Amino acid sequence: MRIDVVTLFPDLVNCVSGCGVTGRAVERGILDLHCWNPRDYTEDRHRTVDDRPYGGGPGMVMKVEPLRRAIHDARQADTVPPLVVYMSPQGRRLDQDAVQRLADLPRLILIAGRYEGIDERLVELEVDEEWSIGDYVLSGGELAAMVVIDACARLLPGALGDEDSAQQDSFMTGLLDCPHYTRPEVYEGRGVPQVLLGGHHAEIERWRRKQALGRTWQRRPDLLEHRVLDEADQRLLDEYRRELAD
Numbered sequence: 752m753r754i755d756v757v758t759l760f761p762d763l764v765n766c767v768s769g770c771g772v773t774g775r776a777v778e779r780g781i782l783d784l785h786c787w788n789p790r791d792y793t794e795d796r797h798r799t800v801d802d803r804p805y806g807g808g809p810g811m812v813m814k815v816e817p818l819r820r821a822i823h824d825a826r827q828a829d830t831v832p833p834l835v836v837y838m839s840p841q842g843r844r845l846d847q848d849a850v851q852r853l854a855d856l857p858r859l860i861l862i863a864g865r866y867e868g869i870d871e872r873l874v875e876l877e878v879d880e881e882w883s884i885g886d887y888v889l890s891g892g893e894l895a896a897m898v899v900i901d902a903c904a905r906l907l908p909g910a911l912g913d914e915d916s917a918q919q920d921s922f923m924t925g926l927l928d929c930p931h932y933t934r935p936e937v938y939e940g941r942g943v944p945q946v947l948l949g950g951h952h953a954e955i956e957r958w959r960r961k962q963a964l965g966r967t968w969q970r971r972p973d974l975l976e977h978r979v980l981d982e983a984d985q986r987l988l989d990e991y992r993r994e995l996a997d
């Protein structure tokens with residue numbers, strides 16, 4: 752998968768290619784990441800990328816031309832046609848299904864805005880989709896773009912070895928994750944659930960599924976609203992709830 756990011760801070764975005772799952776994906780050639788800086792596409796002495804907003808008001812707006820030229824070069828850098836995504840608080844809320852859809856694409860161009868945002872004519876002329884990572888405001892779209900890069904990279908074939916658990920990732924199943932434990936077996940008087948020590952795989956899977964269902968019901972009942980539980984899951988959830996009552 753190729754991802755191009757249009758950003759005034761390429762050094763920030765390139766941090767993802769330096770470590771962890773995303774770093775390994777880039778190293779293995781599974782993810783091809785490139786940054787394009789609108790400031791390199793300015794023609795004035797001051798390399799101006801922003802200007803004052805029409806209608807007045809605080810702050811500055813990113814100018815169309817430098818962004819447009821950067822996006823043009825990003826598009827031309829590969830023959831594969833990209834989906835152009837603008838990260839903004841006005842975008843659709845990203846969730847795992849949306850990430851899976853983006854990760855299945857051969858190419859993305861992510862636009863990271865700064866200042867008060869970008870000139871609307873750029874959005875009209877170049878942007879295919881607008882996405883938000885959550886209902887809060889960041890100083891720039893770079894961290895949102897890095898979230899998309901990370902969430903997509905994990906889903907690319909070969910990015911995770913078996914030692915990682917993308918496939919069991921909570922939101923992959925639509926449920927929250929179960930609790931996890933590792934050594935020491937007792938810590939400050941707190942032990943590990945016996946079932947996890949017994950090595951009985953079917954029982955362990957049952958316990959984990961029950962915990963995932965129970966925790967989802969307790970913490971995020973909204974995730975269960977549109978989900979019909981099969982008989983086995985319903986029984987596990989009932990058992991979880993009964994154990995709570997004990």
Ligand SMILES: CN(C)c1ccccc1CNc1ccc(C(N)=O)cn1
Nearest residue numbers: 838839864868883884889891892895
């Ligand atoms: C500078 N701002 C406010 C701005 C305004 C408009 C567009 C982009 C930005 C860049 N900031 C962002 C970007 C994304 C998200 C998100 N929730 O995905 C939050 N903030």
